[in-house]
Structure formats: structure tokens, C-alpha cells
Amino acid sequence: xxxxxxxxxxxxxxxxxxxxxxxxxxSSSPGSTDTAAAINARLARDDGLFLLASIEGTVIxxxxxxxxxxxxYFYRLVVDQAYRRRGIAAALVREGERRLSExxxxxxxxxxxxxxxxxxxxxxxxxxxxxxxxxxxxKDLSVGSR
Numbered sequence: 001x002x003x004x005x006x007x008x009x010x011x012x013x014x015x016x017x018x019x020x021x022x023x024x025x026x027s028s029s030p031g032s033t034d035t036a037a038a039i040n041a042r043l044a045r046d047d048g049l050f051l052l053a054s055i056e057g058t059v060i061x062x063x064x065x066x067x068x069x070x071x072x073y074f075y076r077l078v079v080d081q082a083y084r085r086r087g088i089a090a091a092l093v094r095e096g097e098r099r100l101s102e103x104x105x106x107x108x109x110x111x112x113x114x115x116x117x118x119x120x121x122x123x124x125x126x127x128x129x130x131x132x133x134x135x136x137x138x139k140d141l142s143v144g145s146r
């Protein structure tokens with residue numbers, strides 16, 4: 001648990017799942033994996049890499065870090081709209097970087113929606129570069145094969 005100003009950064013637990021889903025519904029675009037089952041599966045795999053920011057027990061931010069043994073990845077950086085511009089996202093990213101670095105990550109990719117200009121600017125300010133050599137392809141397996 002890391003305390004920053006009046007918020008803390010900590011690992012997500014099963015008891016946080018409904019609060020995380022509420023945060024995502026309220027403050028970000030919905031995703032096909034926004035389910036309690038998907039979050040619990042993620043926690044079972046890498047519980048220490050799913051980070052939350054909270055104030056007095058209320059979840060106000062999330063960051064999912066991933067590690068495939070080769071590279072690190074960041075997904076679902078979300079901060080409640082009422083708490084933005086207070087350093088919460090930056091603190092989540094720094095803690096994610098620290099944890100991934102301890103696992104051996106030397107490069108981290110962040111999944112960012114290109115049309116979300118404030119998000120693009122955040123990641124640039126955090127030292128991340130837009131790479132032209134990577135083209136993200138996605139397939140949503142929940143909708144069946146095409």
C-alpha cells in the first residue's frame with residue numbers, strides 16, 4: 001500500500017470488484033470484459049498487477065498492468081472524473097512501472113484510444129512515445145467468430 005497525498009495506491013482484491021465496475025461505468029468507455037467474472041479471472045492470474053487508487057476506502061482509480069514475461073502492458077487507466085488532475089493517474093502509472101520493472105520488464109506498452117486526446121497527452125507527459133511500428137489489431141471473442 002502506497003499513500004500519496006490523500007489517496008492510496010494498492011492492489012485490487014475480490015471485494016473491490018463491484019466498485020471497479022462502477023468506476024468504469026461512470027468514468028470510461030464500456031468494454032466487453034467489464035464483468036465481475038473477467039475481473040476475478042484477472043485477479044486470480046496476477047493479483048498484484050491490478051492497481052487501485054482509493055480515498056478512505058472509496059475506489060477512485062484503476063490501472064491494470066500485464067506481464068507476459070517479455071514486455072509490460074497497461075490497460076484501463078481510469079480515474080473518477082471528480083478526482084482528475086490531482087496526480088492520481090501518474091501515481092498509478094509509477095507504481096505499475098515499479099512493479100513491472102521488478103518482474104523484469106524493460107519496455108511497457110500502454111493501450112490508449114487514439115481519439116482520446118487528453119489520454120494521448122497524459123501518456124506523452126508520462127514519457128511514453130507513440131510508436132508507428134506497432135499496429136494494434138483486436139478481435140472480440142465474446143461476439144463469436146466472423
